[in-house]
Amino acid sequence: MTNTLIETMAQRAEALFLSREMYCAEAILCALNEGLGGGLPRERARGLAMGFGEGLGKAGCVCGALSGAVLATSWFLSASLPSKQVRDASRELHERFRQAHGSSCCRVLTKPVKAEPAKHFAKCSGLTRHGAELATRVILSRLPSLAHGAKPPRRRRGARLASLLRRLADAIG
DSSP states (O other): OHHHHHHHHHHHHHHHHHTTSSOHHHHHHHHHHHHHTOOOOHHHHHHHHGGGHHHHTSSOOBOHHHHHHHHHHHHHHTTTSOHHHHHHHHHHHHHHHHHHHSOSBHHHHHGGGTTOHHHHHHHHHHHHHHHHHHHHHHHHHHOGGGGGGOOOOOOOTTHHHHHHHHHHHHHHO
16 A cells, blocks of 8 residues: 555656646645645645745755655654654655765756756656655655545646646746
């Protein structure tokens, strides 16, 4: 059950990113919030994570997928665990992410693919998926009872159209 749930959360976050509906951090927080019963309305969860995409608002600093993973982990763990344990979980996420990818810096992670939009998008998609997987693992290792309240993925009508409209609005300015 737990491995299936971890895979489901990773797929859910990646699908939100691939649909271009959300950036990395937003996709991770929304996927885990909805899948593990975080209780935030989707637009509130998205808004909380919005500034973390592209390395803290296009600054190229901390990878948005890692930021989204830490944000989701903190949201779930802070309700039940002391702050020290939440910070320890954040450090564990950072260490695991950095070990897997060689860096936690968006600029460093995307530099080899920056000039190739399709490869850049694919790289960020994989980072989003991995960030969601790591966050789910860390959360469930500390709060295994959340696995019992997990919700199956829901189909959203109009998500692609909404994503297209958002991209169009962004392009227009």
